[in-house]
Amino acid sequence: MDQRKNDSFVPSITQLEDFLTEHDSNVVWLLVATILSCGWIIYLTYYNSRNIGLILTLVLNRLYKHGYIHIGSFSFSVLSGKVMVREIYYITEDMSIRIQDGFIIFRWWKMYNPKQKQHDPKAETRLYIMVNDFEFHVYNRSELYGQLQELFGLDPTIIPAKKEDEKAEINGRQRTHSNLESVKVKTESQDPSSSWRSLIPVIKVNVSTGRLAFGNHYQPQTLCINFDDAFLTYTTKPPSSHLDQFMHIVKGKLENVRVMLVPSPRYVGLQNDEPPRLMGEGFVVMQSNDVDIYYYMDEPDVYSSVKIQEQFSCTFHYKVLKHLCI
Secondary structure (H helix, E strand, C coil): HHHHHHCCCCHHHHHHHHHHHHHHHHHHHHHHHHHHHHHHHHHHHHHHHHHHHHHHHHHHHHHCCCCCEEEEEEEECCCCEECCCCCCCCEECCCCEEEEEEEEEECCCCCCCCCCCCCCCCCCCEEEEEEEEEEECCCCHHHHHHHHHCCCCCCCCCCCCCHHHEEEEEEHHHHHHHHHHCCCCCCCCCCHHCCHHHCCCCEEEEEEEEEEECCCCCCCCCEEEEEEEEEEEEEEEECCCCCCCEEEEEEEEEEEEEEEEEECCCCCCCCCCCCCCCCEEEEEEEEEECCCEEEEEEEECHHHHHHHHHHHHHHHHHHHHHHHCC
């Protein structure tokens, strides 16, 4: 029996203590090292990503003053090129964006060819984005109301703090315009490798369970667009005009789309015109199993954007003054 105990694979406490004593150690330090190792593993597994998210939340809110940013947890893996986030909130006075969780995969191991075409939709997809429970809510347009107050000479009661920022932006546009008057209109850079679009020509986005909402508690109904899955692909193409830089292209497919009018939860006004019927969450305006999306928009050059903004501003002021005179 004693021989079997001595031949056992797992050493006894006495043997372990003799071994540690022979090597100038003891059981206490072994237990301390074991407990610290277990605690460190538990911290890395459950709490490290949350602490990093808390630090990022504090830093971003200290740097960004026009809204609130919240990151519940943040973790990344260099080997797989994955960045994982959870409980992302971006809230301003006009809109809010909420994401339950998601991850971003950057395939850095893909071979980079600087001679490839920037506007090739069949190029390698190095960036993949996955989002779960996406919510986008627009409930105000304070910047537009502030511009109307300033135009009609009223007291700036809506976000008066942004008035100085708008003046600084106008002065910056004037300085930019004065600097660009002596510069010729240029197209896109001649070196294709100098643009980020040559490194990431195609971006694929997968959204699981999304919702778009437009309305607030001052309106009896809120317009909601719900969908189960969205598969989107973003790429760029040459612009339709030589004054622009490039064209944004978004193609995708939505599944189980529903457009509804939902009663606003905190609305206290009178309900003058009620919807004909309420089914589930609200009155269904449109419903479809599959919806294809094709969206394109030209990215203006700096010089052309300044000219367009000036023309739009002059036209808008002219129409308003003409209406007031009539």
